[in-house]
Amino acid sequence: MNALTVLASGGDEFQAPGLELFDFPPLFAGGPEWLTKPVVFAVFASVVVCAFFWWAFAKPKLVPRGAQNIGEIGYMFVRDEIARPFLGKNTDRWMPMLMSLFFLIWFWNMFAVVPIIQFPIASHIAFPAVLALFVYFVKVYLGLRRQGPVKYFTNMIPKGLPLPVYFLLVPIEYLSTFLIAPFTHAVRLFANMFAGHMILAFFSLVGFWFLFEKPTAAGFGVGLVGVLVTIILTALELLIQFLQAFLFAMLAAMYIQSGLEAEH
Template sequence: MNAQTVLASSGDEFKAPGPELFEFPPLFAGGPEWLTKPVVFAVFGSLVVVVFFWSAFANPKLVPRGVQNLGEVGYMFVRDQIGRPFLGKNTDQWMPLLMSVFFLIWIWNIFAVVPIIQFPIASHIAFPAVLAASVYFIKIYLGIKHQGPVKYFTNMIPSGLPLPVYFLLVPIEYLSTFILAPFTHAVRLFANMFAGHTILAFFSLVGFWFLFEKPTVAGFSVGIIGVLVTIVMTAFELLIQFLQAFLFTMLAAMYIQSGLHAEH
């Protein structure tokens, strides 16, 4: 018996979760429109990262223990897997930024499976958009500073091509570099968190509906499937949350490097 048949037999309509999952009213009546749950927990996530690394490195010991040990593991991961492959000798200079971006996004993503919070902050486009824009402003600033205000823009275009080719290549290159690159940098993170949260909400609601809200003999198996899929998808989502933080920070390192040195 499929889910539609079960729903028909129960006499009630199951409504799948939709965009309303991402709509939050102000925290209190009459409060500012921007002061919502995602904003509060975005700030809370920032404080978690600050407190963790302050605890780890404010008074470092020669032999790391406890929080310092965890902090050094995180530092070495970001340095060896993200910083050095893309920034080389410039890695140490940019480690504070890379560490902050990676762990902030990771914490924001993990909030999706934390009880009570249960919402990935990066599934609101404003948050990844601000991070991506910040990284891109740094890239442009570094490019103009290290390559010059003229050469930075001309270095993006390969030399030695026939003149007619430049009429096509220049707009495409600048559109890709200044519009599409930061746009996809933000949207990749946003879209994955948005989709993952929607899927988790759907299957968890299926399990709750058929097992607790409107339990029926026919719907019991559907509810069990919903619970099992929720468990599997939660584990998968934890992996995606980590990977998206990694990819966002990796691209940030690439953009910074392209600002330090000409791309062509």
């Protein structure tokens, strides 16, 4: 494969993109290490989401039009497909949080295919980790407040099982609830955005390299395949970006409900 890529590119070796895609220096020389492109666009997305829904609902009309119409469609989707199936009567109380999570993460993800930005914010583990920890602390707080410190921990364990089973079940249940659940909540979003960005970058670079950077007769077919696969994967990535925002918010609703009411 290495020899073929060298031959197709006219003697120069094609270098696949790597982890340098996720390494961003400070925005300006001497600036703080944390002030990078992902941080700026993460904040930018937050401002856009807040501004849009403020614009949509600041002066609601009986017959919605324009921004209010779009905002209500988004609200009903989150309410009916994410919140209500898990939260039931508690849906309205938690809608602001779930709306914010869903649309913020969706915006973060869509930055991967926006020209110039071309980077999914959630592909940096710090961003989904902060959101997952926030949901986790809300869940634990609600559990301790609504069920009490003792019942919150005992309600996690099913009743009426043989005593030996509890020696195996209790550690597994607590490990799953307090470590694995928040970890997988963050990593699921991060891993999908990270992998999707790497694959898109690889095939788009293949197309650019063999068609524009080092065009040769032998490499034309390879470059054309790279462009076609990039187009197909971009469409698929748009779907995945939406689904990952949906899954993150859905799990948040499920975790909140587990804090509000006993699981067993």
